Amino acid sequence: MRFSYFKKLGKTMKTIIKKLLAHYWLVYPVLILKMFIYYWQTKRLDMLSIYDVPLLSLLFLFCVFEAFSFKESKPRRYGFYIVYTLITLIMLADAAYSSYFGKYVSVNQLYQITSLGQIAGDGDVIGASVSPWCLLTLIDYPFVLYWYRLRNKGKKGMLDELAKCWPEKFHFKNVWKEKKFMLSLIKSALHIIIYIVAICAWYYYGLNPQNLRSVQQVNHIEFFTYHTNDIVVNVVGKLKRSSVDEKAIQKKMKSIVPKSSGTAYKGVAKGKNLILIQTESFNNFVIGATYNGQEITPNLNKLLKKDTIYFNHFYSTTGVGNTCDAEFSALNSLYPNDIRECYRMYVDNTYNGLPWMFREKGYSAMAFHGYVKTFWNRSEAYKNQGFQHYYSEEELEQTQISGFGITDKEMFRQAVDILKTKQQPFFSFMITLTNHIPYELDQSLASLKLKDSDVGSTFGNYLQTVRYTDEAFGKLIEYLKKNDMYDNTVIAIYGDHQGMNKETPSVQWKMTDFLGKEYDYDEMLNVPFIIHIPGLNESKVADTVGGEVDIMPTIANLMDLDTKQPYVFGHDLLNADEGFVAQISYVGEGSFITSDDNMLFTIGKDGTVASGRLMSLLDGSRKNINEKLCQKYSDRAQSLIDTCKEVLDNNLIANYITH
Template identity: 40%
Template structure:
């Protein structure tokens, strides 16, 4: 009994409490809590921090320890929340997104896990033990303060140099770096700093060679120009997953209006995937408009706001189109207001420019927004390109009772699954009215309408979504279903009725719509392909799955969080049969290469360089043409 009492009164209780915290933390981020080495590294690191602070000759060292330990707890809490949503721990590069997260508090609170709050419970007890024993610890040791601190700092640096830098390129160390709390975040900071300091530019010719090598290729001219010279309305639907199309729930059709569009004058892409980064909705926009992959660091609209782009809006403007965007939330959200001019969008109607008297959840209701969009489009000079982003079906799917028209089963009420279906059903009603209004205003027949989902609505790792979805679908709910969104391109009067099952993603939209609209893409930095004419499909993933994950035809591959094939998985998306992940190393390398190439294009603003060279070349040609023409005229006049 005395032995236990002695332990309870000793400073070792700090390490014991921290060990319990670690077990909770690693459980929340799905790490192997049986891996004792990871926990030992964490305990040793905290022990060094504890001893180091206890030894310093600083009047407020107890307060310093409390601040450090509280920040450690807060970062663990942030990791658990971030992992719950993104399947990844938080990075220093995402800290800049905090203001965007704060702008959607309902969605933020919906991601909270009650167990995460356990990470804060030990703080007062740890502080009590530190306060009680720190003075004793600092006076008992005979070593000099400077000498001891030198050893402590040297030891800590040695540990992190070995683990973070990983000079031996050890797979075991990579595993530690990807999971262990301290090394994971130090490694993240190290990589962020290294990326800014060490920049190795690849010659433009090599970048173009890589694009030629790894970008998918299509062949053929099927459906080319069937929408030529028509208006184009591009609808990005918030959280629209593919499974709702054609589906019934409780005897009700979930999306009758979307189903009706697919049934006539449409090309429906049923194996289309979200290729977003951590910017979610705006990264879906970015990939769709530019056929470039988003980066994992941050939303592209902020990172590359000053870049030169030559995506869909610019291409259409060169063909005489006016370009506009409509969104029912604040213009500054995700930096849209600042980024859209560089994307080629001339007018942007946000919440500040619209009637915001009817709001649902985050912003203006879809029905109100669509009705106001009709008034705007009616006054727009034709041909026009209108990019419209819906909002009502935004997580956490809040819909007032008066707007509920889907009758939910009792067991689905007050669940994310039921709320999601309710908001998607509402969105479909809004879309149906929008189509009817286009017809009434005489805009429908001469307008191509493209509709796609920006990202998933039901995260398989949150709430009881996986259980509910598997019950609804009657099959496994995995990332292949979670990340699958629809793409519908509706061309009134075309008499086209086709379902394209070639695998693709938002990266492929630009070349696909360019084919249908009869447009020419006049630069080589396009990483997608025209899915109408493609023989095989490929898409790489940025968020929710780790870098190197992809889908190639029927095979989906998820790289392990350590970035090694051990622990990775692959499966057939049709049969859900598990496959040997090690067989797909070639596709994995292709994925890594295409993502690095996309980032290189963005980081170096290579489109600007290309367009500058092209314009100079065109100008030289024009000068030569004008000079030759003038000489010919003068010669003819002389004769």
């Protein structure tokens, strides 16, 4: 009896679904749902009060469907399949990219497919970085293709019914039956109306010079306009590069690059070795913090107490290259951009960053990383960066692997074994790896006792790998002392970028609970910068606002290095007159962090200052926006990024440096 009931229910549901699918006009509410899901997944729902943006997207989407439905033919059918598939895939890419970076994907990110391919084998990395909900952007795809085919098979749908309802006395019914004249007329009229409305809306909201805020909103938020503009700017625009005025660029830099004055700490580490360590996914909040009654970073905490300068208001300045852009910025005092990772985009440029500056002083320069040498194109990029040798996974002994590659303790041990054979002084750039997302660590290496509620969570795993990396720092110092290298070696440590992304709901909730306040960009973008100089005989906490772009000039002051070229976009944090850092990834260009009233400003997703957010660096509290002041600083931040891009695009450093 029960079986027959379910059989009958199943048959009924099948009939209902079949009847629903028979009405192709249902494609329109499905397209509306598609746009809703898209703007939800790309975190633009707060912009739906700007009703013109989703309306404009719907009009364009309707135009696509109607344009290919006007007259049935095989080329039109396959043309629609290709175009709609492309639109759907771009929407999926936007949703996935926004779930991590908070912005739409650009045509330039096509170049990152090779880097993505190197980590795609580890599904946990993708899963931890991208929200699975973004797959909802595909939910309409099979239905829309089905309805398109149904419509063009001549099935009678909404327009057919409208035509049939025309008054009998006009005798159009028979004409429609014989020549389908009425249906064609209605279709043509609707096409024309939709196109006119779409063009008028696009002009009013996207092109009208009298409506400038709407121009910004549409360019930053509306799907079709953003990607059309992206292609025009980044593909067509590159073909129209004009000559540059170097004097004008250098004059502009004097007004936008933060200034330093004085000679404090100049040359205090002159002639010493330098080990500069870029620490993977290392947030500043772990420094000095305790969890479940345990210090998270006991070794770094100990380091801060003697012969150490610690910058606690230090922020990542990464572009789309994330880790590789962090090191590019740190080594060269140049801003990356949101177009493409600099190690590929500017691989053939001339540089005069830390490796070259040290080599001019008689140092040897080498880099260490426990992953494959081709990742982020390092094997090619490091040649022009000035490194004489790059020790990657291929050249190191794979004695202990966890997560992505060789563990940090093993990488440090092998690096010191290599360094002790080199002539001193040396400059060694090391990149840690164990604390890489998804923060997997063999249980035999884990030492932090987690709460039951945090076991297996991203938050708990992160704290565990942070603790391991901290232990690796302790081991590094132990190795240096054992080989009589410690007293003559400066150790500088900084985090490359955040490890806990606030855009991930589970992370946001855990972090807010851990910090006792809302986890926001003031904490997320904050990474540590620590300089340990044995024999300094002082320790201090410097609260000057700075970023990775300031590392090179700060190190140059400590070790008495010569810059020899004018294109330096950071400043010496030990003698800073002000602190100012432009932001690129996660919060968008036009965002900034400044020591003026200790402010962090994030530009609105629509690209306007008015819809942005201002918060205090001291406690994360929200502040009222002084639109005039924030616009001034936002323009300065954008100008720093644009000017640096102009320098890199035209390889201007080559006019001053020959190697």
